[in-house]
Amino acid sequence: MISLNEEQRIILNTVKQISREKIKPRAAEIDETGEFPWDTAKLFVENGILNPLLPEQYGGIGAGYLLFSLILEEIAKVCASSALLLIAQADGMLPILCGGTEALKDKYLPQLAEGKIAAFAATEPGAGSDILSMRTQAVKKGSDYFLNGRKCFITNGSIAHVLSVYAYTDRDKKSKGISAFVVEKGSPGFGYGKNENKMGMRGSINSELIFEDLRIPEENRIGREGDGFPNMMEALNTSRLFAASQAVGIAQGAIDEAVAYANQRVQFGAPISRLQAIQFMAADMVAQTEAARLLTYQAARYFDTNQKSQIGKFCAMAKFLATDTAMKVTTDAVQMMGGYGYMKEFPVERMMRDAKLTQIYTGTNQIMRMVAAREIFK
Ligand SMILES: Cc1cc2nc3c(=O)[nH]c(=O)nc-3n(C[C@H](O)[C@H](O)[C@H](O)COP(=O)(O)OP(=O)(O)OC[C@H]3O[C@@H](n4cnc5c(N)ncnc54)[C@H](O)[C@@H]3O)c2cc1C
Numbered sequence: 001m002i003s004l005n006e007e008q009r010i011i012l013n014t015v016k017q018i019s020r021e022k023i024k025p026r027a028a029e030i031d032e033t034g035e036f037p038w039d040t041a042k043l044f045v046e047n048g049i050l051n052p053l054l055p056e057q058y059g060g061i062g063a064g065y066l067l068f069s070l071i072l073e074e075i076a077k078v079c080a081s082s083a084l085l086l087i088a089q090a091d092g093m094l095p096i097l098c099g100g101t102e103a104l105k106d107k108y109l110p111q112l113a114e115g116k117i118a119a120f121a122a123t124e125p126g127a128g129s130d131i132l133s134m135r136t137q138a139v140k141k142g143s144d145y146f147l148n149g150r151k152c153f154i155t156n157g158s159i160a161h162v163l164s165v166y167a168y169t170d171r172d173k174k175s176k177g178i179s180a181f182v183v184e185k186g187s188p189g190f191g192y193g194k195n196e197n198k199m200g201m202r203g204s205i206n207s208e209l210i211f212e213d214l215r216i217p218e219e220n221r222i223g224r225e226g227d228g229f230p231n232m233m234e235a236l237n238t239s240r241l242f243a244a245s246q247a248v249g250i251a252q253g254a255i256d257e258a259v260a261y262a263n264q265r266v267q268f269g270a271p272i273s274r275l276q277a278i279q280f281m282a283a284d285m286v287a288q289t290e291a292a293r294l295l296t297y298q299a300a301r302y303f304d305t306n307q308k309s310q311i312g313k314f315c316a317m318a319k320f321l322a323t324d325t326a327m328k329v330t331t332d333a334v335q336m337m338g339g340y341g342y343m344k345e346f347p348v349e350r351m352m353r354d355a356k357l358t359q360i361y362t363g364t365n366q367i368m369r370m371v372a373a374r375e376i377f378k
Contacts, residue, residue: 002297008067014047015074027079030203031350036159037203040082041115051089051113054097058105059113065238065303069245069296076249077256080354081203083249087242088155088204091362092118094238095164095180099223099231108162108182119160120239121151121183121209122232129367131232132174136211138167138181145169145181145221147189147214153361157207158192161185164235165211166228178228182220189214200353237315239362241303244296244318247326247358251289254326254333254351258282261337261346272336281336285329292322313375320368323358330355 004012022043030037044050052068054060063071068090076083093112096104112118127134136149147167151157163183170177183190193208223231259282262273272278299314330352334341341348359365 002066002070004067004070008063011049011052011061011063011067012070012074015049015071018043018047019074019078023075023082024078027082027203027347028344028350030079030081031200032202032344034197034202036156036205037082037085040079040203041085041117044086045113045115048113049086050115051093051109051118052086053090054093054109054113058097058109060109064300065241066297066300069241069300072242072245073249073252073293076246077253079203080246080250080351080358081201083246084155084201084204087239087246088120089118090242091120091235091239092156092160092162092164094235095120095222095231096162096182098234099180099227100182101219103219104182104222112162116161117156117159119154119156119163120235121154121157121163121165123153124150125152129364132178134166134168134178136165136167137171138169138179138216140169140218143218145216145218147181147183147211147216149211150193151209151211152193153196153206154209155204155206155361157205157209158195159205159207163209164222165209166232169225169228173226175229176226178232179225180222180228180231181216182222183211183214183216187214187216199356200350201357236362237311238303240315240319240368241296241299243358243362244292244299244315244322247319247322247355248289248293248296250351250355250358251285251292251322251326251329254330254348254355255282255285255289257346257348257351258285258333258336258341261340265337265340278336281332285332288325289329292318292325296322313372316363316368316371316375319363320359320365320372323355324365326355326358327352 052063055062072083138145138147165183169179189212191210196206296318299318302310333348
């Protein structure tokens, strides 16, 4: 169905191996403690995949979007939080790669392959789906900007070294008045609020960011003044593809667990996998996951072949189909495993909690349907 070259096959096999041997055994502990898995980040650096989309000149491996999707899927099968680590890293990096000057790319991108952590900061307490109602503002004085405002829910927020941050430079211009900036951890005027306590995906950190007269040199603006909104949308499209890939991985991971369990759980004198009720549930789970997988790969191919007119619609459709599928499949996996599925001793309850987030972040599935419908009826 997909043809990979020799190098891509080697990369993917390595990812499969580290997922099985190193990431899977850590998944329950990461979920339990809610701590950022620095050891996993180090493992990704050692294997050259902390930022696989980065071109080689910046220290990456120049993976295409399909290969990155496959990498995310493999990791999410065993630990969705670890896949989110890579997604957040790409989300924070892509605004710079897509819109930054050569000097900005040279300064920040190599660090993001070497172990420095990135974040993407758009959402605010009063601006989620309605992102244009953001209040964060960057006012220019001389050759510097001064940033004031607050962001929330930001993945990697309080641990990130390099953040792509969106702010109004001219509120009257609405979407044409937003600009993007690179902000560094430790800058004077950059503070943190709380880290959130979440239902799932607990191995990632989500933070409030507080900017008080934070000085940003002009050269840290990404692109021209007013270019922030298209830059944000470009990053969000990719992020929707990544969420879809992650969701396909979560669904597949739950299927693998539930099928193995059903084959060995004996009730009424035979494995429950012999029961038609269980078989039909499994058939639906697998068919729905395969359909989501194919749509997700198609969206990735549109990126790799630069078919811009298809990207927005297919990323939105893949995102809502794959993440709704992950929610349904993980819930069914818990059901298939009965009481044991509900216990933390087995991973499917974690997968169900993790799946819920994929329906919400990087644009809710209601908003994804609106994006797709807009394209369909235009
Ligand atoms: C764990 C987590 C990690 C996140 N990471 C990041 C990050 O790294 N960077 C970042 O910038 N943001 C991040 N976000 C923010 C995320 O993208 C937003 O939560 C999401 O876009 C929804 O915004 P909201 O939570 O304010 O919900 P709201 O926009 O308030 O939506 C509430 C409900 O109303 C519905 N709704 C809203 N508007 C409409 C409409 N016009 N039509 C139909 N239904 C509508 C929504 O679908 C939803 O069901 C993260 C969020 C979470 C929970």
